[in-house]
Amino acid sequence: MSDQSAVRMELVIYLLGLQGFQVSISFGVSDMAQTLFFADLPQSTYLALNSGILNLSEPLLLDSGQILHKPRLAWRRLGEPHLPAIFILGGISAGRYAWCTEQSPTPGWWQDQIGPGNALDPQKYQLLSFDFLGSSGNSEGPHNSRLSGPDFPAITTRDQARAIAALLKALGIQKLESMIGASYGGMVTLAFAQHFSEYLKKALVICAADRPAPLATAWRHVQREIVSMALKQGDPEAGLRLARELAVTTYRSELEFSQRFDSGLGSAGCLPYLKHQGQSFAKRFDPYSYLCLSTSIDTHRIEAEAIPLRVDLLGYTSDLLVPAPQLKALHTRLPKPGNLTLLNSPYGHDAFLKENLQTTQTIKNHLERKHD
Template identity: 35%
Template structure:
């Protein structure tokens, strides 16, 4: 056999294996449509809602939402075989299994940078209801939200209680803590200073780097990074390389206006826990620097429906929902299996 023939055969075998692997991915579909929303701070607007559905809509439906940088692509599927942002929890034989449940997700309104107006988390809840109506989903089996997604989930339960049977809120509560809002205000100011120098992208890179320091913990940096060194006559801190890479990657995929408006949106969070009667599982991280444990306890005490509070310890702080795979999976298994009165 010639070398060319051997290579061709190997390539064909690789393609066959790749095709077989993709065929094992859960069935999915993507779509988009225009919706009319009455934004709380900006009035009537038409927005484009982009969604992804993984699994069969005849199964119990779970809506999954993450932080402001999370998009509709939650897990690898037949519509998009690339890794999703929460493949560790969503997928076959995982906590949220598309063979047993249908997973719905969407891009946050404002994520494409086209909506340059104040966006309240309550507006995102209204957008979710518009999507449920579009898909003819009367009621969600569950809403699972992390970070900003948890805030929006609480808004959904408060404003549209008939549309969600249970809520799992991870690292997100009923209000934005003033300390956390100050962190974000500085991040937005970094973007604005960059724009004044006609360099909004570098401003966004710096803002993301500042954000990462609030997501993670000193304990993690102590383990990962060493002491400063003198390189070419300047002091270099090892963590800089990590921050540079993360900031550049984020800026490459995020419109500046999207970051600004969604960052502001977190600070607009304001929901009265007493208005929520939906059963809620709260997950708090003891080391979370953005969502203090005291706020999670206060929320748990004020909710009016059945409430469970699970507290984890993690060196990953606010990002624990992305890193503590086994602990989060165990909580999701418990929360989604719990029987809820119709």
């Protein structure tokens, strides 16, 4: 039987205690998206959980002019599909696992904001997330593509927005209640709001702006050079470790480091922390994915004046990567500016992951406000 006419279905059912069971189905049909779909039936704490890998039926034309042929998109949904939809996006190392479940108890990257009774409540909304193109997740990237390693094409934030639009179409979602993006995900949210506004009612952008700050680009350039040199020397993991150590110093603030660590090179200083961050990151991230997404940050540029919907902004005065004056300037150029919230925190760019009460209130205010 040919690949075009083949229809393949696999059904695996197994008990999960007394709570329910899990079903995984894969199918492929000519002229339609090939989807690997997992459906976790409702458990005692969470509502319906769906996730899968979608192979787009059409090529994805990138801003570079290159083409990804039927690329993979790995996605996840928490909540019933009839509920209003919210798409959630984080930094370059954050993928579709924004929350944990009883089946996957490892905390998600935004666990404190997601769950029954939290700001992002799956009893009120269906919550969507995906692995970025070019990432180390299960979407199309340097580690799993026919264009592997250094041959993988450049990916822009608008390319990520194109992929999300294709995913929404495949899932039958015509309009998002909101897209909430932080860090790199905030850049993608702005690109989506400009180029695919027909899918979106409103947006919340956290620690991100319409273009990268020059000093932040300089820091990321050094990080990419470290990884590139390490690749040439045959030790990419060492390059990733060092690049991540440097990156962490830009994610936080001088105030936090001075309060948290002793000065000097001793065990109570900052070096053990940096080494731990570098080692854990290098074990789970592909070096070419790092280069791809870091470059994507520094090629990001959107036209704020072309965004026709309400955008709320959240930033922190200690953020070294997205300075407060940059957010203020973006706010003035938006045709329908929402709230600009600038908060104090010692955690710098990572404050949206650390300042849970502040972030929760901002998300709640955003979702409760009627869109224009």
